[in-house]
Amino acid sequence: MAQSKTATASSNPMSARKPPLPPAATQKITGKPAQQVTAVEMGARQREISVSEFFTKNRHLLGFDNPRKALLTCVKEAVDNALDACEEAGILPDVTVRLEVVPASGTTPPASQATRFRITVRDNGPGIVRQQIPRIFAKLLYGSKFHRLRMSRGQQGIGISAAGMYGQLTTGKPVTIISRTGVRAAAHFFEVQIDTKKNEPLVHENKQIEWDQAQGTQVTLEVEGKYQKGRTSVDEWLEQTSIANPHVRLVYHAPEGETKEYPRTYHELPPSPREIKPHPYGIEFGMLLKMLQDTKSHSLSGFLTGDFCRISSQLAEEICRTAKVSPGTRPRDLKGHAAEVLYQAIQATKIMAPPTNCLSPIGEKAVLAGLYKQIKGEFYTAVTRPPAVYRGNPFVIEAGLAYGNRLADQHTLRHPAMPKAEGEHEEEDSELARVIRYANRVPLLYQQSACSTFKAVLNTTWKNYGVTQSRGALPGGPMVIFVHMASVWVPFTSESKEAIADYDEIQKEITLALRECGRRLGLFVRRRERAASAYRRRNIFELYIEEVVEACDRLKGGKLSKEKLKAQLQKIAASRTGGGKTDEALGRTGGGPEGLPHSIIVTAEGVEGEVALAFQVEAAQVSVAEADSIGEKPLEQPVKGKRARVPVDKAKGWKGAKTKAHQMVLFHDAQAAHKGPVPRAAARRKK
């Protein structure tokens, strides 16, 4: 019910009408059958509903159901807008997010108890021209992204104004905007609110100010919210954003006073996606009718070739023949049955899949860089699938994996301070993999189990890849699974954009991507297992020899030459475990990256696979760690600097890469490899 109303409201906001209540329903409500309401009286009550009013009442549809989620939604909308703007203008985004507690009655409560927050998001984007500022931030369904088929984070033009409206509703405070379009232009300061009745902006304050930034936009919202860490927190969202957007430099000032910086580890903007016309398979009948009315073409064939993609004039003629209408017919004259026949004719004609240059996948290298930057693992891999189509919409699936614990963690994990008691086991096994989901580079945090990506993860047989998995559950082990869907139109299950709908085509693509990741993981796990088992064998004998010798000594009443027995047994052990051969296996000779494209392997000796990329990330992090003058290190990465340095020092080939210049060379190599059509072609060949 809510769903259909929303649809009406968004497609034709100004004329949304409530259907008249049937008399029976009225009776029920009033309980007095005598008071019959006449059509005239009812007519007097029927009036227009503005979109803003509708969303004021139904704010849960946009992700403002509870204070915690609302806080996240506000941050998310502001950051999405900032990134979209920067990318469209071809600027490498530099975004600062500041979350502050608003003092209530003179005292500032701790962040976890506070109910009011000020959110400030600043970017280095192109800025917004003065006249548009009020409407962008204080008018629902106003924006550049709705009327075109192009891949972007935002789609409807609801987000930021809805966030502003939510703030207005809960705190009464206007949205504050500072924007500057260039060094020569002045910075404009605005305070706007939304007139919920008319869905029009109300400008409270408008002046030119001095601003320390040459270009960009800054939005400040004051909203009611709840700050709580965890899987669905602002912190988590920003961290995941930085994984999928390694080309973004993100600085986050958390409400507790700490500052986290997510450095830019990939210095190339994703290729700008192109706008495309709708593909004939993707549209519904009603949409076709509307397009027939709105078109500027004067002939049907002109309409078909001009308003859709992948329809040539030949194909248009073929469609007209099938539909038994003249290609010269005025599109506006096609109504009712004739239009329906045309629709069926279009669906029956074989049309090429839509072009895919409208998509801008993150890319295997960038996914790898993102995962390597944020997740401490031993093995990383990433797969970008060739584009596919659902309902006429092109889309690309990307999947990635980070697996294992790094050595620094292993020591704390594997060597508990105390010997284990009966019933105590290593709890590693109970840990389940984590799935991080993205749609058009935006992390999805809520409604995991309803999401197509999650279902695809469950349906993948991870056991084949050397990972445990109970029936109907996520795979076990220290693993992060990354899934990204890039599309001109991501089919969300609800308006609040929380889960991707479960289309067969989408799930199939995700599954294929996950399987490829899994195959590589399996290869890695098995190689490591092999080396580890040889090591374990040797190790186990060495451990037990000690025990056996001690026990034998006690049995013999202490009259034994322990050293001699030990040496003898050790000699037998060495001859039985393959001696030098094992050492060779342990020397990582078999652990190399052969057969593992787009993967990084971290071992005690260093990094293998996409080494150049790894160095690039390490370098960015080292520089951050050094530049970080703030005393308190972020909680989630307590050893960021240390971690970054350890593998670097040990890394093979790092000697030669010491200079900045060399780093750049490495980095450019990586870029060159990525720029060409090579990865995609390679992916196709694999198929």
Next chain:
Amino acid sequence: MAAKRTRVTAVERKLVGLADLVIQAAERSKDPTFSIPIRALSNVSFNQRRGLIEMGNKKQARSFFNVGMTKKFMQTVLVADALSELQRADLTTSLREIYYRTKHTIKNSHENTFDTQDESDPVIEDLEVSLAVLREELHVRAENNGSIVGPVVFGDDGDRVDCTRLGKGGYSVPSIVEPEYLEIRRCTADFLLLIEKGTQWNRLSEDKFWRRYNCVLLTGNGQPPRGVRRLARRLHEEYRLPVYVLVDNDPWGYYIYSVVKQGSINLAFESQRMAIPKAKFMGLSSADPERYGLPRNVGIKLNEKDIARAKELMHYQWFQKPTWQAEIKRMLTSGLKFELDALANKDFQYLTKKYLPRKLKEKDWLD
């Protein structure tokens, strides 16, 4: 006492022999290997003539330099060490204490020598079998899970224990009842009744059944522990007491009887010291419900496990007598099992006053 001393050294010598084996193998650059008789149905045979389950000659090798066995090997040596410590100190201990004594974290690792008692218990049994010594001789006690009452007098640590004067609680059977630990000074009973369940033993003891029928009542609370079985065997052997077994009418009851009579598969090597080939199965027989008019509604439906177990029993060599095949088949056809307690359906004292007297009078038992 002198006899005890020599045997202890014998056991200790055997334990030290394990260390010698390791040392000798190391000298010759060989993989140290113990050979342990297999304790499974595949390695036991039923000696028709003696009426005992005997262990075969099949052995398994346990080598140190075999990844699958190395931990077991190490554990075996550790347990042998702990057992020899017991011998030297002349102490007895429990299985659980052996587990704790041998448990420690291996140097330079986070691995424990034993994680649970389930790992150490079989090792002790392995040592019993491969060294051909009894658990009692290894100074390892089982739980004191048994009671005895009736006209028998024991000497225990110099105390005189007259089992006619111990009320209805009786004497708690120690786990080691070898002559050097427990002396049977006098026994005037006519027979011995071994009862599966403590509850029914209590019933008979409370009713002073033993006084009227001049018998010894013994229970092991379920599967009788070694002490109880060994004591029954001694009374049977030394005082010629016929032994009757009273168990529930289910496959597990049958098996308890068979363990008392022929010995168990797991500890087949001890049959000759434990088994009582002449023991008789008094009840509850699958024929009893009809004969004693037990209503069908006090029966319990056989579950899948029961049925599987019953079919397994029918294939054991020692259940091949036609009477036994008929007995088990009858239970399977009726699809019901009966507990001893079900006799209370007729009268609280039905067991004492009707059931057993009639059984004894009619000599209604299975061999």
